Structure formats: C-alpha cells, structure tokens
Amino acid sequence: MSDPQPPLTETVARIDELCAQLGKTREEVLNLPHLSYMTGLSESEIRTLLSGDSLPEPDPDAMVRQRVRFLYETRRGDKTESQQIHEIAAAIKQTPVWVRKLVAGDSKPNIHVGADLARFYRVPSSFLTDPPADALSRELQPEVLRLEIEADPGKTLADLGVRGITGRSAHLSEKGNLVELAQWVVELTAELGAATTELQRKVKTEEGR
Numbered sequence: 667m668s669d670p671q672p673p674l675t676e677t678v679a680r681i682d683e684l685c686a687q688l689g690k691t692r693e694e695v696l697n698l699p700h701l702s703y704m705t706g707l708s709e710s711e712i713r714t715l716l717s718g719d720s721l722p723e724p725d726p727d728a729m730v731r732q733r734v735r736f737l738y739e740t741r742r743g744d745k746t747e748s749q750q751i752h753e754i755a756a757a758i759k760q761t762p763v764w765v766r767k768l769v770a771g772d773s774k775p776n777i778h779v780g781a782d783l784a785r786f787y788r789v790p791s792s793f794l795t796d797p798p799a800d801a802l803s804r805e806l807q808p809e810v811l812r813l814e815i816e817a818d819p820g821k822t823l824a825d826l827g828v829r830g831i832t833g834r835s836a837h838l839s840e841k842g843n844l845v846e847l848a849q850w851v852v853e854l855t856a857e858l859g860a861a862t863t864e865l866q867r868k869v870k871t872e873e874g875r
Contacts, residue, residue: 671803677810678716684813692716695809703740705801706733706793712802721798730780730794731771737787738769757786 671677678692685692696716698709705712711721742750755765758779767773775783775794784791796804814821 671800671807674715674799674803674806675718677803677806678718680810681806681813684810684817687817688813695813696806701802701805704789704805705796705798706736707798707801711798715799715802724798726795727774731774733794734768734775734783735771737783737789737793741787754783754786758782 672680681695682692685695698712701707701712702709707715714721738750738754745753751762751765751769754760754769755762758765758775759782760768760779764773768775768779780794781791784793787793790796790804792804793801
C-alpha cells in the first residue's frame with residue numbers, strides 16, 4: 667500500500683510558495699505532458715485541477731479500465747502488439763487472450779493483477795486506483811522536492827541526515843554544488859529504498875512458497 671499523499675491544494679500551495687521564493691512561475695516548473703504521462707490524466711484535466719477546480723467524480727470501474735488502456739497505449743515503445751501482449755501476459759500470469767480483453771477495456775484487473783501490472787509498467791501501485799486529485803498530488807511530490815532542494819539544499823541534506831558538509835569544504839558549500847549533492851543523495855536514497863522494497867517482496871514470495 668502506498669503512503670497517502672498530501673491534499674492537492676496543499677501541494678500546489680507549496681509549489682507556489684517555492685516558486686515565489688525562487689523567482690519562478692508555476693508554468694516554468696511544471697511539465698504538463700510529463701504529468702499526464704505519469705497520472706493518466708489529460709493535460710486539460712491537470713490544468714483544471716491546478717486552477718483549484720474539481721473534476722466530476724469518476725466511476726471507479728471505468729477509471730481503472732481507462733488507466734489500463736492508457737498504460738498500454740503510452741508505453742508500447744517499438745514493440746509489436748503481439749510482443750507487448752505476450753510480455754504483459756507473462757508478467758501478470760494471465761493468458762494472452764484475456765490480456766487482449768484487458769487492454770481493450772473489456773476486462774478489469776483484480777487487486778493482484780493490478781499490482782503485477784503496476785510492477786510491469788513500473789508505475790506506483792496506486793496508479794490504477796488513485797482519484798484524479800490524488801494522482802496529480804502524488805506526481806507533484808518530486809517537483810516539490812526538486813524545488814525544495816533548489817531553494818535550500820543544506821536543509822534537504824540535513825533532513826536526510828547529511829551534516830557538516832559546509833564545514834568540510836568551501837567548494838561544496840557553494841549553493842550550486844550543494845544542490846547537485848542534495849539531488850544525488852535524494853536519488854541514491856530513493857534507489858536504495860526501492861531496492862529494499864523489492865528485496866522484501868521477493869523474500870515474502872519465497873516464504874509463501
């Protein structure tokens with residue numbers, strides 16, 4: 667289960683606060699095509715949510731089907747339809763016939779298939795089920811972190827337990843270098859966390875056999 671995201675209004679307010687601190691605009695820092703790719707929302711829906719307006723309450727069943735279709739259509743790369751179908755079938759342990767129905771929106775994944783599908787596409791486990799505002803808030807968190815690093819890299823490093831940097835090297839104490847260091851530490855921390863989670867999942871799988 668993924669950690670709950672801050673309310674979208676709180677996330678957007680924090681982005682606006684950091685933008686003001688850095689002398690930037692929201693339009694300069696937010697990449698709508700990328701946010702659309704990562705949430706399954708259209709750019710128009712994202713603009714609506716960012717403006718403070720709400721979207722119609724989605725039908726959960728229809729939303730899950732639509733996001734499965736979105737993943738299939740936006741992440742096929744240069745693979746043929748047959749190659750993609752068979753890769754998905756192997757990853758989620760289902761037949762190619764059923765997978766064709768799944769990606770066409772004629773079938774809906776259960777919780778276990780949904781989790782396998784999220785792992786296959788390397789998206790958050792809640793990608794298929796997050797309401798629009800939650801999905802957008804989730805994908806704005808990396809932007810909040812990036813802006814916080816840029817605004818105060820020393821605080822970011824301190825929050826991660828890295829202290830005493832400025833006293834060790836005048837070169838590292840320059841803000842640009844601290845920003846790069848903080849970004850590297852954050853990325854490393856995230857990779858280690860992901861690796862730990864995957865290892866724990868594999869251990870549980872082995873124990874369950």
